[in-house]
Amino acid sequence: MTRRLSLAPWTYGFIVALAMWAATTAYSGFGSAGATLSGALAFGAFSVLVGTGQMFVVASGPGNIDLSVPSVLTLAAYLSMTVMQGSDGMLLPGLAAALAVGTVAGAANFLAIVALRLPPIIATLAWSFVFQSLAYNLGGQATLKPPAGLSRFTAMSLGGVQLMPVAVMVLTLVAMVALKRTVWGRQLLATGQSEPAARLAGIGVGRVRLAAYMLCGTTAALAGFLLAGFSGGAALNMGDAYLMESIAVVVLGGTSVAGGQANAVGIWGAALFFNLMATMLNTFGIQAGVRFLLTGALIILIVALVPRPRVR
Amino acid sequence: MMNNPTPPGTDAAPRADSDIAFIEVRDVRKSYDAVHALGGVDFHLKPGEVVGLVGHNGAGKSTLMNVLAGTVERSSGDFNLGGHPIGPWSAALAQQAGLRCIFQELSLCTNLTAAENTRIVHRPLRGIGWRRRARHMIGPVLDEIFPGHGIDLDRKVADLPIGERQMVEIARAFTQTDIGLRCVILDEPTSALGHEATEQLLAHIRRAAGRGIACILITHRLNEILAVCDRTVVMVDGKVVAERQTAGLSRSALVELMGSIERPRERTAGKIASVAAPVMRHAGRDAADLTIEVRKGEIIGFAGLDGHGQRERLRAMFHAARGQRQALPGAYVAGDRGSEGVFALWSIADNLTIRSLNALTRGGMISSAAARKLAGSWSDKLKVKAPSIDTPILSLSGGNQQKVLFARALASDAQIIFLDDPMRGVDVGTKQEVYRLIRAEAERGRSFVWYSTELEELTNCERIYVFREGRAATSLVGDAIDTGRILQASFGGENV
Numbered sequence: 068m069t070r071r072l073s074l075a076p077w078t079y080g081f082i083v084a085l086a087m088w089a090a091t092t093a094y095s096g097f098g099s100a101g102a103t104l105s106g107a108l109a110f111g112a113f114s115v116l117v118g119t120g121q122m123f124v125v126a127s128g129p130g131n132i133d134l135s136v137p138s139v140l141t142l143a144a145y146l147s148m149t150v151m152q153g154s155d156g157m158l159l160p161g162l163a164a165a166l167a168v169g170t171v172a173g174a175a176n177f178l179a180i181v182a183l184r185l186p187p188i189i190a191t192l193a194w195s196f197v198f199q200s201l202a203y204n205l206g207g208q209a210t211l212k213p214p215a216g217l218s219r220f221t222a223m224s225l226g227g228v229q230l231m232p233v234a235v236m237v238l239t240l241v242a243m244v245a246l247k248r249t250v251w252g253r254q255l256l257a258t259g260q261s262e263p264a265a266r267l268a269g270i271g272v273g274r275v276r277l278a279a280y281m282l283c284g285t286t287a288a289l290a291g292f293l294l295a296g297f298s299g300g301a302a303l304n305m306g307d308a309y310l311m312e313s314i315a316v317v318v319l320g321g322t323s324v325a326g327g328q329a330n331a332v333g334i335w336g337a338a339l340f341f342n343l344m345a346t347m348l349n350t351f352g353i354q355a356g357v358r359f360l361l362t363g364a365l366i367i368l369i370v371a372l373v374p375r376p377r378v379r
Numbered sequence: 380m381m382n383n384p385t386p387p388g389t390d391a392a393p394r395a396d397s398d399i400a401f402i403e404v405r406d407v408r409k410s411y412d413a414v415h416a417l418g419g420v421d422f423h424l425k426p427g428e429v430v431g432l433v434g435h436n437g438a439g440k441s442t443l444m445n446v447l448a449g450t451v452e453r454s455s456g457d458f459n460l461g462g463h464p465i466g467p468w469s470a471a472l473a474q475q476a477g478l479r480c481i482f483q484e485l486s487l488c489t490n491l492t493a494a495e496n497t498r499i500v501h502r503p504l505r506g507i508g509w510r511r512r513a514r515h516m517i518g519p520v521l522d523e524i525f526p527g528h529g530i531d532l533d534r535k536v537a538d539l540p541i542g543e544r545q546m547v548e549i550a551r552a553f554t555q556t557d558i559g560l561r562c563v564i565l566d567e568p569t570s571a572l573g574h575e576a577t578e579q580l581l582a583h584i585r586r587a588a589g590r591g592i593a594c595i596l597i598t599h600r601l602n603e604i605l606a607v608c609d610r611t612v613v614m615v616d617g618k619v620v621a622e623r624q625t626a627g628l629s630r631s632a633l634v635e636l637m638g639s640i641e642r643p644r645e646r647t648a649g650k651i652a653s654v655a656a657p658v659m660r661h662a663g664r665d666a667a668d669l670t671i672e673v674r675k676g677e678i679i680g681f682a683g684l685d686g687h688g689q690r691e692r693l694r695a696m697f698h699a700a701r702g703q704r705q706a707l708p709g710a711y712v713a714g715d716r717g718s719e720g721v722f723a724l725w726s727i728a729d730n731l732t733i734r735s736l737n738a739l740t741r742g743g744m745i746s747s748a749a750a751r752k753l754a755g756s757w758s759d760k761l762k763v764k765a766p767s768i769d770t771p772i773l774s775l776s777g778g779n780q781q782k783v784l785f786a787r788a789l790a791s792d793a794q795i796i797f798l799d800d801p802m803r804g805v806d807v808g809t810k811q812e813v814y815r816l817i818r819a820e821a822e823r824g825r826s827f828v829w830y831s832t833e834l835e836e837l838t839n840c841e842r843i844y845v846f847r848e849g850r851a852a853t854s855l856v857g858d859a860i861d862t863g864r865i866l867q868a869s870f871g872g873e874n875v
Binding site: 244248249250253254256257260261263264265267268269270323327328 | 701711713736743
């Protein structure tokens with residue numbers, strides 16, 4: 068077997084991202100290299116945040132997916148902005164409200180799957196309409212402004228290093244360790260590989276999956292809270308981009324859609340790839356339609372090229 | 380029943396035919412990375428001959444059969460079919476040549492019915508009414524091999540108990556359309572069958588041989604080899620070490636050839652029983668369903684014909700043990716290891732420790748050192764044959780995978796261990812080792828509830844519940860346990 072010769076699947080995202088960064092820099096001069104990268108890191112951090120939660124859900128078994136990510140993100144942003152009313156003093160209650168939205172939404176998703184025996188794709192899609200309409204009733208079409216403190220925090224850098232991407236990198240490390248070295252992480256991957264075997268090995272399959280869905284809701288909510296600060300407010304369409312992206316970064320990052328195998332670091336590679344590609348194609352002045360075409364073609368190409376682990 | 384059982388001339392001129400082997404391989408080798416599954420094997424099979432293949436787990440029996448059936452490509456070696464050398468060999472070519480295989484891990488599509496599964500291997504069953512014709516093809520063969528089987532041909536295979544699935548798989552291999560049937564390979568066909576069905580299958584193998592169909596039978600039940608095979612081939616470590624005519628061969632001689640000595644069983648029955656209070660009482664569904672009591676250090680057996688509610692009761696007890704007022708740590712060793720036992724993406728170590736994670740946690744994190752130590756010591760204790768504990772579990776032979784599942788249960792904190800016919804496809808030597816280990820663990824105070832389809836195995840138990848029609852119908856204790864009484868109780872004979 069040529070296992071040692073070929074690169075791990077999750078490295079491909081990083082390699083392609085690097086190539087795009089180089090191409091963009093070559094096109095528009097060295098002066099822009101730093102700005103290109105910091106932009107990609109800042110936007111990539113949001114993709115990684117929602118992707119990490121989605122990864123736990125996808126790894127928990129074939130068919131498990133959370134389509135409610137964009138609407139949870141939006142609802143959490145609206146609710147927390149409403150709670151804070153633009154006041155810095157209310158930052159913590161606002162964060163708590165956002166996280167509460169996420170955990171409750173995750174639990175609601177899982178309950179619909181288990182109690183009503185709905186396929187996850189249907190259950191989470193149904194809930195996403197509910198969440199979206201709640202957000203609509205909360206704020207309507209208006210954009211709710213964030214407190215100045217939150218906006219400052221999301222754009223903060225210390226000695227030229229942006230704070231938020233670093234914080235998300237720490238989260239990635241925590242997710243890695245959780246998968247490898249905690250009881251829940253091992254049980255999640257076991258459940259993802261074979262539910263009957265997991266049950267007979269004494270694993271509380273329901274509890275393990277519930278935690279995965281709740282974590283996914285929480286990361287989406289956290290992303291909504293931060294994104295509202297970063298982009299100047301909560302808007303109804305703020306989550307739209309994250310529906311497909313949260314799934315694409317997980318799969319491109321080396322997590323198996325068949326379940327039982329997860330890769331937290333790879334999500335970064337895929338997220339940077341997505342964001343740098345958008346930057347690159349923008350720099351080249353390519354039209355939106357062609358941009359989407361190229362994005363799709365590149366995703367297919369990478370997934371086809373990446374050596375996959377043997378799945379039986 | 381079979382439409383054209385005998386190709387013309389087979390009966391008339393067996394001598395001329397039997398000079399040319401149907402299949403002959405010389406110096407066949409097969410390696411997977413560092414594991415040499417076959418290290419130069421010579422094997423031949425004449426038309427109408429029944430050859431038994433025995434050997435330890437990982438001896439290479441299944442690999443050899445997969446090479447013959449074309450499902451695994453040989454690394455090197457000569458391959459002759461009917462006297463003609465063959466280059467690349469594949470499952471499709473094997474099918475063309477009239478060779479069929481009944482795999483240890485069943486190969487039926489579980490979302491289809493028995494009739495639809497028959498269509499898969501028979502291209503001519505097409506056009507309008509193929510489903511009806513498929514049913515008319517598989518039905519009579521099932522009736523011939525397993526009279527009174529009672530299988531609904533229009534039910535999805537997934538809804539059939541494992542014993543019935545095995546029957547369908549066997550019968551399908553014996554159906555034929557345009558391609559004449561020449562050879563059937565049976566890899567552990569009886570491990571999921573009850574006693575009666577096994578007898579019926581063995582009788583059918585002899586009948587098929589009489590029609591010129593050669594059979595290769597892989598089984599760990601040596602009685603079956605002695606009962607039907609013309610010739611017995613013994614494999615050890617990827618090589619053929621002995622080849623004997625079965626006539627005049629005794630069971631102990633065969634075991635000796637396999638390099639493990641069969642020890643007489645010593646019985647420990649009745650010593651511990653009735654002293655301690657039961658650690659678990661599990662009430663039956665109604666008055667006719669016995670309450671099952673398990674005491675500390677006791678080995679309880681579940682007997683009876685396959686599919687009579689033993690597995691369901693075992694599962695119910697496993698789940699009930701966790702919910703008891705004083706939670707009793709339990710572990711379950713699945714017999715259907717492919718779908719209910721192994722975690723396919725993981726190594727031996729990961730598979731072995733999954734049940735013990737809480738005990739391996741130091742300050743909220745699983746300690747890798749402790750996990751490796753636990754995995755290493757238990758895979759040594761069960762003599763798992765693998766280069767290291769990091770070897771992917773799927774690269775092990777079936778029996779060795781089963782050992783890892785055993786180790787998972789024994790390495791855990793479980794006080795009561797449920798065994799779901801775990802010895803399927805395990806060789807004699809390993810069985811004796813595991814029996815000793817179970818008895819030793821029972822003496823240290825662990826309790827076992829053991830469902831077995833092998834009558835001999837149940838003599839390890841101190842108390843036996845014989846199941847019939849979904850209920851624990853009869854209980855046998857100590858010296859009352861013998862195969863005759865178990866059989867009588869299974870079939871619902873007079874009171875025992």
